[in-house]
Amino acid sequence: MKERAENGMLREGGTSGRRITVVGLGYIGLPTAAMLATHGHTVYGFDTNPRVIEHLEKGKVHIEEPGLLAFVRDALHSGRFVPVREVRPADVYILCVPTPYDEKAKRADLSYITKAAEAIVPHVKKGDLVILESTVPAGTTADHLGPILARSGLDPLRDLDLAHCPETVLPGNMISELTSNARVIGGLTPNATHAAEMLYRSFVRGTLVTTDATTAEFVKLIQNTYRDVNIALANEIGMVAGQKGIDVREAIRIANLHPRVDLHAPGPGVGGHCIPIDPWFLVQDTPDARLVRVSREINDGMPHRVVDKVRSLVKDVEAPRIALLGLAYKADVDDVRESPAVPILERLKEHFDDVRVHDPHVKDPNFDTVPLKVALDGADCTVIVTGHWEYSALDPHKTRSVVRTPIVFDTRGIVSRPEWEEAGFTFGTL
């Protein structure tokens, strides 16, 4: 089957011109909605946060992501992406709402999915396709979403096509990865899998891998757990290396020359909406799963290690001024969710009276940031917590001329140790 949209951008075999309501226009939902609209579909974008819709109505976006603004504007100008304040009836519903971890209950908080599903219940009709993109514990589509949709009077297995299609895009490169990444597509029934596959085929160039909904949910969780456990291993190796006076990054670089070794990089902790959370979803019903829990503990403990190290680096400085560079959880994004910089900042403030924070990307009013010059001015310890390009481009000689004490602590391994040492800096590593 080969179908073409007016803009000629449809992929071979994809279904064209569907009416789609995307529920939740955040980091995942917004680029997905715009992508579908630029591939021949009519997309209603619904979000419960009025600020999100107001931004779109003014041709703006509320999140920072390279290329997103222009991409969304194209979609809006095409007339096929329509921000809406109430759920619109459609033939396809895609749910991209948050799934935070409920620390108290030690479980995934599915309340956003419940509300999103309840919002579409009055609109779903026989034959509609409902896709859950949010990351969830295995079994959620079948056991949680299905029963809510059944309140419509429709049978989620026979009357609807219900599927889980996890999102795996990398913030900072989302628009390209939305089309190029392989997608896992898991329906509750073979029909549902096929219907979802046809939709994704309309814009995805990567491989479409089909399976059942519960396996698709599980796959997403084990991908992020793999990352988390490997980062924990690198952090543990870093601790041992530090005690023996070994440069852990150099040791890992050499170890990775072996064809069957691929160690991750140590860092100040793990952040973002996925890696620190998804391992908990994986093991929430499996108390015997120890490695995953210990890895979480190791990574969650990294901010403490960072602050302990800062304290030891400035132990001889009277009333030290700390420059904290970076709040976002990863390089070149504005996202502070679960960012290790946040507990690092809190703990630094417990120990030091003068902590100045800089992040060129984060515009969150909850954080008092200052310009880079102000952060570095008179600093006694410059702590790089996020690998933003602005920090890897820092000139050690110029920095030396503004700080009071030449101590730099690079938790990300983004600046050149020899260059900074040559400029007179004491160089701290994890």
Ligand SMILES: NC(=O)c1ccc[n+]([C@@H]2O[C@H](COP(=O)([O-])OP(=O)(O)OC[C@H]3O[C@@H](n4cnc5c(N)ncnc54)[C@H](O)[C@@H]3O)[C@@H](O)[C@H]2O)c1
């Ligand atoms: N951000 C990522 O890099 C990423 C990557 C892969 C998967 N995911 C998963 O995708 C899901 C969404 O993540 P995100 O980063 O886009 O979250 P987000 O917080 O950026 O966006 C979610 C949006 O949903 C809206 N919302 C909440 N409840 C709603 C409701 N009932 N109806 C309509 N809108 C509602 C919020 O206002 C918000 O704008 C999560 O499950 C996350 O784990 C995220």
